Amino acid sequence: MADPPIFGFFCTSIVLLSLLCLSSAANTLSSAQSIGEGETLVSPGRKFELSFFSAGSSKNGFLGIWLVVSPKTVVWVANRNSPLTDSNGTLEISNEGELVLLNRSKSVIWLTNSTKVLRNPVAQLLDSGNLVLRERNSLD
Secondary structure, three states, rough: OOOOHHHHHHHHHHHHHHHHHHHOOOOOEEEOOOOOOOOOOOOOOOEEEEEEEEEEOOOOOEEEEEEEEOOEEEEEEOOOOOEOOOOEEEEEOOOOOOEEOOOOOEEEEEOOOOOOOOHHHHHHEEEOOOOOEEEHHOOO
């Protein structure tokens, strides 16, 4: 049986490490991941955030990037002309290496329409506010 003080320290350490992992926000989206309602990408310096939002009292949903200040300042909206009619949008990387915004029925609402084919694509939110789509190995 473990010594109680050591066991208590061990349990506390596990809990604290778990909380630290949960509180750190990612700035990169891989092709195996997606972002849905309530999930975000945050730039490394926590200057910009990408997430879904609704404007005012509207129920329409948008995917955007905003400057993290008070009040939030939206700097880019992916689907400005094609709002989601509910909160079930998903941002993912397609098999063709495109960033794609899908609605509840998996119809394409917006996509990057890139001319370059990426084999191992990732999308990364930078401290400049730019969302960059590139090969994973170019991040190293």
